[in-house]
Amino acid sequence: MCVWRWMGVVLSLSILGCQMREVQPTFKNECGILRSNVDWSNRMKVLNLLSLAFSQKCDAAVIEYTEQVQSGFRDKTFSFSREMAGVFLSDGVLTEYVLESYERAYLSLLLAASYLRTGHIEDAKVELRRLDHELFAPLYNFGEDPVNLVLSAVLWEVLNEPGDARTDWFRLAEPTSSFLLHVPPALQSFAQKQVIRLDQGARPTPRWEVYGVGRFPEVDWDFKLFGAPNGYFVIHPNPPFQELCISETGLRLSTESWFAKIAHRHDHAYHPLLNIQSWIRLPVGVVYGLVPFSLGVGVAVGGCAGAASLGGRGSGDVCALSILGGTQLMQVAPTVFQNTVRPDLRHWELLPAAIIVTQKSDLGSEPCDSHQARLHHLVTHAPAPPFRS
Known part of the structure; x- marks a missing residue:
């Protein structure tokens, strides 16, 4: 019985990897199997399983x-021998x-959303503060x-913390001068409106719904x-990303x-070591x-020369075969x-291609809906009561 259930998990993961539209898995109630088959030696698989577990509300x-991934996959451990040997092999093989x-x-964010879904409000707030640290550490x-x-x-x-929300909206409305952070003007304008709304205080909080849609493209x-x-x-996505969309509701x-x-990743201003290694490679x-x-x-x-020296009626065939083999090499x-x-x-890999933030209870009625399959429903219930000044 366990074999058949595990085959169902593998089949579902195959479907996720091959079909762009069918992001949502087709099996149900497999949280136990997901929890018992984590191969920690394959970090990409662990991350994808976490994404899958969240979509299944596990x-x-x-x-x-x-929590284990956060502690185990976070820090770079430098090894002089590995870094030196790595220039003679494909990038990342030894690291x-x-x-x-x-x-x-x-x-x-996924952890905070899981805490929110299970009613652990304070734990969700702790993770959001950790998110802030991870972005700026x-x-x-x-x-x-x-x-x-x-x-x-x-x-x-959603957690009824307007002060913290305002901080993040303000970072988008007035972005810092960083070559890694680019905020489109339309998004800056949207964020500025949220800052003004929060500063007014008396207006009710929107009933936000948040979705992760589509599948992160191939690189x-x-x-x-x-x-x-x-x-x-020269690195580019396949397929390309959709344009930013701003509406009255999201x-x-x-x-x-x-x-x-x-x-x-290989920019000299970002990772000088990787940049130097790439040029050595x-x-x-x-x-x-x-x-x-x-x-x-x-x-x-050599084959043609040898055939010519030997002579004979088959020398031409030997030469042709040598040329064919040499060409293949x-x-x-x-x-x-x-x-x-x-x-x-x-x-x-198993990340959304876009996020949709909307006040509409039905995603299909949101003007910015891309009609892509949903990967993650990050906010699945009404937010806390409106805050007041």
């Missing part, structure tokens, strides 16, 4: 394992994945982002030696700012690529080069 599993700031913040992977600031502001309002990259903003990598904000953190990749190319040339030339060279110099693009 709040006990989310609360238990998120454990370390959470980006947006991933640490979103983990805190000067760690290995650092930097705030507008998506988590919006989510934090809304959840503070593609191309090699570009000159003119690339991040070393020699907004749709893509998680493109999260994607930007992946794209900036470039000539190593050229040398590795020359090996199959040289072997291919040797097979083609030479064609491997670009693949070897790319696999050597490819950047570390690991990331939490």
Whole structure:
């Protein structure tokens, strides 16, 4: 019986990975299986299982394992031997994945939402304060982002903490001069309206509903030696993100700012060590690529030379076969080069492509609804009573 249930979990995860529209899993009541099959050696799988557990409202599993992930995946452990050996292999092969700031913040957000769903209000507030710390802490992977600031502001309002909500809205309305934080003017204007509303005090709090919709796109990259903003990598999403949408009742904000953190991973101003390692890895990749190319040339030339020296009626066939084999080896060279110099693009995959914050009880009636499948319903009930001045 357990085998069949586990096969159901694997099948559902396969569906999630292959079909963009079908974000929501098709199985129910599998929280026990999710909790008993966590492979901590595969950090990406653990993160995706947490996302899946939250979508299934397995709040006990989310609360238990998120705390372990926060402590275990947060800090970078430097090893001189690993860092040196890593330049001779693909980026990230010898190093454990370390959470980006947006991933640490979103983990805190999921945990806060799980506490909220289970009635642990004070614990939810603690996690939101941790979220704030994760965005601004000067760690290995650092930097705030507008998506988590919006989510934090809304959840503070749901928790009837207008002062904390105002702080996050104000950060969006008056963003700091950081190359990692870009707040579109339309979002700044929306946030400014929320600041004014909170300052007035007497107006009722909106009945916010918050959704994570769609699926975070795949990360593609191309090699570009000159003119690339991040070393020699050009990184782009597939498919592209949707545009920002602002309505009278809410907004749709893509998680493109999260994607930007992946794209900036090898920027010299962000991670000098990764940038230097990538440039060292470039000539190593050229040398590795020359090996199959040289072997291919040797097979083609040597085979034809040997066939000619032996003579005979079959020498032409031997030469043709040598050329074919040599050509196949030479064609491997670009693949070897790319696999050597490819950047570390690991990331939490099962994340929404956008968030929708709305006052509408029915998402379909929100003008900014993108009609994508729902991954996470972050606020699932009416907020606290209106606060008063």
